[in-house]
Amino acid sequence: MLLRRAAVVASRHLFNRSYAQSAAALAPLEEDPSVLPALEYLDGFPRPDPKHNETILAIPRSASGTSASEKERKAGRVPAIVFEQEDGQHGGNKRLISVRTNQIRKLVNHLGRSFFLSRLFELEVREGGFDVDGDEGSRFVVERVRVLPRKLHLHSATDAPLNVTFLRAPSHALLKVEVPLVYRGEDVSPGLRKGSSLNTIKRTAKFLCPADIVPPYIDVDLSELDVGQKVVMGDLKVHPALKLLQSKDEPVCKIMGARVSDQRRK
Structure with missing residues (x-):
């Protein structure tokens, strides 16, 4: 029994470090949750606002x-x-x-x-x-x-x-969540300050999340984006225990420059 529990802990530890498991390993763990290491929200990442606890x-x-x-x-x-x-x-x-x-x-x-x-x-x-x-x-x-x-x-x-x-959603559950995306940094984005526009392609991103650390939203940083640059799914900063369930190359947003016809009118 001790060897079995040790194997469960080792398996969970491997998930947290490598973030790559087989589909079977991503199913809810049916072992005693008390033997599994607890996961917590990390500093610098969004966490649920307690004022909405209900x-x-x-x-x-x-x-x-x-x-x-x-x-x-x-x-x-x-x-x-x-x-x-x-x-x-x-x-x-x-x-x-x-x-x-x-x-x-x-x-x-x-x-x-x-x-x-x-x-x-x-x-x-x-x-x-x-x-x-x-x-x-x-x-x-x-x-x-x-x-x-x-x-x-x-x-x-x-x-x-x-x-x-x-x-x-017990602590040992892994949940597929469409997490909302919140865009920040529009006021300092080099591309937007030049008069370009933001093409918002995605409003949510799908992640496999341990139940204890489901993010309320994910920040999309636009503060360094110039004309023609984009953010893709793989650029999103999330807790390392979350697993992206979409292609990391899928576009999230892009800074679009003015069309040639629009520039000529000026």
């Missing part, structure tokens, strides 16, 4: 389908599902729940849709229901777990939340 309240839901979902929405609730992370999406430990419409709407409005989908929350599922105005309802807790919102469906006209999918 427990999402939920109640169990027995029925599914269009009619049942409409009844939930009319009652001020959003139909939702909680899956095991990644592989559990196809019939794993699935739980049907409903969450408060006003709570999900508030979080999405405060954070933005992309940032909501890259942030972990505590989810508390309670028997006995809750009032749409925020009454906590029964204190009998069915499940309390950290989750990552995986999918969010909004009404096309009103942006009201229609349904949400969550993934359980």
